[in-house]
Amino acid sequence: MFILLELGLIPANAMTLNAFQVGIAFEVFILSIGLAFRLQTQWQARAAAEREALGRLNQSQLETIEAQKQTRVELELHVRERTQALEHTMAELADANRELKLLSTTDELTGLSNRRSINATLQREWGRSERQGMALSVLLLDLDHFKAVNDQYGHPFGDQALREVAKLLTSVVQRPTDLVGRWGGEEFIILLADTTAQSAVAVAERIRELVAKTVISHEAVSINLSMSIGVAATLPANVQTGYRTPDLLVDAADRALYLAKQNGRNRVELMNEHEAPGVSTDLARSRD
Numbered sequence: 458m459f460i461l462l463e464l465g466l467i468p469a470n471a472m473t474l475n476a477f478q479v480g481i482a483f484e485v486f487i488l489s490i491g492l493a494f495r496l497q498t499q500w501q502a503r504a505a506a507e508r509e510a511l512g513r514l515n516q517s518q519l520e521t522i523e524a525q526k527q528t529r530v531e532l533e534l535h536v537r538e539r540t541q542a543l544e545h546t547m548a549e550l551a552d553a554n555r556e557l558k559l560l561s562t563t564d565e566l567t568g569l570s571n572r573r574s575i576n577a578t579l580q581r582e583w584g585r586s587e588r589q590g591m592a593l594s595v596l597l598l599d600l601d602h603f604k605a606v607n608d609q610y611g612h613p614f615g616d617q618a619l620r621e622v623a624k625l626l627t628s629v630v631q632r633p634t635d636l637v638g639r640w641g642g643e644e645f646i647i648l649l650a651d652t653t654a655q656s657a658v659a660v661a662e663r664i665r666e667l668v669a670k671t672v673i674s675h676e677a678v679s680i681n682l683s684m685s686i687g688v689a690a691t692l693p694a695n696v697q698t699g700y701r702t703p704d705l706l707v708d709a710a711d712r713a714l715y716l717a718k719q720n721g722r723n724r725v726e727l728m729n730e731h732e733a734p735g736v737s738t739d740l741a742r743s744r745d
């Protein structure tokens with residue numbers, strides 16, 4: 458442009474004189490537009506990429522939250538199922554324990570308390586009688602000539618007789634604090650709390666009479682049985698004259714029972730607290 462002007466090939470005017478600057482300005486302008494366009498394109502691409510990444514991130518977060526929720530629900534369900542199963546097992550265990558306790562305290566044949574349970578009750582009642590200054594009585598009851606019954610009518614008949622006798626005993630002894638148990642074999646025991654020797658003998662006598670008059674039947678056989686009963690009573694607090702331990706009280710009843718057998722059976726004998734044979738209730742003999 459400068460050479461053309463110098464040679465006079467183009468007229469010198471504002472346009473031609475400033476053509477270089479104008480050209481540069483124009484080029485700068487065009488470059489600026491190009492640069493701006495390029496920047497905008499890059500910015501848009503970057504924004505789009507960011508949006509997409511953000512979208513992806515949110516989606517994965519949502520999936521994570523959803524998965525966690527699902528896991529929690531499943532876990533809660535599992536815990537509930539396990540809790541229910543555990544409760545069920547606990548209930549079964551409680552039932553089994555009750556059953557076990559019943560089995561360990563009950564005589565299978567008669568349903569009465571067994572010896573173990575009677576001993577526990579005797580200890581308890583002894584302590585209570587001691588604290589409250591009450592009398593405590595023990596009856597030992599034994600079926601007479603029971604071996605002959607078994608031998609003659611068979612063991613099943615003997616079993617039935619034991620069950621029937623157990624019912625008779627519980628029908629007479631009904632106070633909640635009293636206890637009827639099977640001491641072993643054809644021998645029964647009765648604990649009478651807050652009961653003096655005199656009352657205990659009266660109870661024993663009622664039992665003796667009831668057993669003697671009750672007909673025991675099983676299948677084609679019907680027979681009458683009788684019982685010998687030993688009675689011992691004490692005031693546990695009375696250490697001077699009474700029996701010192703529950704076992705000694707039972708021993709005394711056992712000695713009274715032995716006397717009843719010796720003296721002819723179907724009778725009641727009382728062992729007095731001074732360890733000597735007591736007043737025998739000869740009612741049995743006199744009435745039979």
Ligand SMILES: Nc1nc2c(ncn2[C@@H]2O[C@H](COP(=O)(O)OP(=O)(O)OP(=O)(O)O)[C@@H](O)[C@H]2O)c(=O)[nH]1
Binds near residue numbers: 601604619643722
């Ligand atoms: N059926 C049956 N018999 C039993 C059971 N337990 C013990 N006996 C029997 O009871 C009988 C007891 O006999 P003994 O101890 O000789 O006494 P007893 O014949 O009753 O004679 P006394 O007691 O002297 O009058 C035995 O034949 C035992 O087998 C039982 O659970 N069922």
